[in-house]
Amino acid sequence: MLTKVPPTKKRPTYEIVELFPAQGDWAEEEYLKVAGETNHLVEFSDGKLEVLDIPSIWHQEILGRLFLALSLYLRLNPLGKVYFSALPVRLWAGKFREPDLIFISQAGLEKMPDDYLGLPDLVAEIISESNEEHDRVTKMSEYARAGIPEYWIVDPQAHTVEVYWLKGKRYTLNSQLKEGDTLVSFQLPGFELSLAELFAPQ
Numbered sequence: 001m002l003t004k005v006p007p008t009k010k011r012p013t014y015e016i017v018e019l020f021p022a023q024g025d026w027a028e029e030e031y032l033k034v035a036g037e038t039n040h041l042v043e044f045s046d047g048k049l050e051v052l053d054i055p056s057i058w059h060q061e062i063l064g065r066l067f068l069a070l071s072l073y074l075r076l077n078p079l080g081k082v083y084f085s086a087l088p089v090r091l092w093a094g095k096f097r098e099p100d101l102i103f104i105s106q107a108g109l110e111k112m113p114d115d116y117l118g119l120p121d122l123v124a125e126i127i128s129e130s131n132e133e134h135d136r137v138t139k140m141s142e143y144a145r146a147g148i149p150e151y152w153i154v155d156p157q158a159h160t161v162e163v164y165w166l167k168g169k170r171y172t173l174n175s176q177l178k179e180g181d182t183l184v185s186f187q188l189p190g191f192e193l194s195l196a197e198l199f200a201p202q
Helices: 013-017 028-037 057-076 132-146
Strands: 042-045 048-051 080-084 089-092 095-097 101-105 122-126 150-155 160-167 170-178
Touching (some): 057 080, 089 132, 132 150, 132 170
Parallel strands (some): 122 150
Antiparallel strands (some): 080 101, 089 095, 160 170
């Protein structure tokens, strides 16, 4: 159970840290409390908190462009809502991730809890050197297991987007896009975004 401690200059930092659960002993409600009060990106896996790296300016620029494009599309095609990190998504009991970009259909919104997002219809991760393996291996496996139908991996350095569709219990690569190509989605009929626009210089 989390306990609030009045701040004091003389109190050793380690004493405050010891008031928090040990890694592996965190409960979902404790994680959600931390995630809702911190400015850091924090995920939750099997009782452990995972603090993510602060994203780069270029990462956030790409995320903003994706979010704006999807927001404009959904304004004309009210199929659901788009969100961006950091918002917890519950994949299953004991597993929360904070995808960079999240689309949830109207049907999913009707079943969404108050303190975290329900299961998305599409997620996107913008990779960097520090998180590429995590996004390509760990999260891809988890998103597939959770049953998320579509997964985008965006590489802001290579200027590529990989679109994966869920087939059975695993993802298959539907398209590997580069500059000159156009991003489309089977979850969002009629949505189009040119990669030249997505990766245009800052």
